[in-house]
Ligand SMILES: [Zn+2]
């Protein structure tokens with residue numbers, strides 16, 4: 001959405017509370033194995049700090065991907081802390097000769113392109129590794145079966161006492 005900042009733009013210290021939930025165009029295409037499957041929710045505010053807009057808050061979105069270790073399809077929630085300074089575009093153009101920094105977010109006139117800031121922050125916050133759970137044991141290197149499901153006996157050479165197998169199951173279930 002384009003946030004109307006008319007009420008704070010001339011007023012240093014002015015603040016607008018934001019609570020939105022919407023699907024972002026920029027997140028509709030999938031990135032590698034990651035695809036976003038929920039709208040983005042954002043709760044926070046934007047403050048005019050001597051002409052620089054400070055956007056702070058928390059964005060949340062759910063995405064689907066596959067576990068790096070066991071290739072299971074998983075859905076994860078991405079929670080992104082947002083803390084961005086947004087500079088008036090015309091001001092950047094004035095200083096462009098000295099400072100060349102394309103990474104800064106800008107606003108122009110009375111509107112702030114909230115979608116762009118949120119999409120950018122979300123896209124740069126996707127973890128490099130995705131696992132279904134921290135201790136996912138992955139796939140058996142011998143037969144390719146999922147170790148977590150005990151679908152194979154490759155590591156069990158038949159030497160394990162069956163009474164201990166029962167005990168192991170008991171301990172795992174009670175963790
Ligand atoms: Zn896994």
Ligand SMILES: [Zn+2]
Nearest residue numbers: 140143152154
């Ligand atoms: Zn195996």
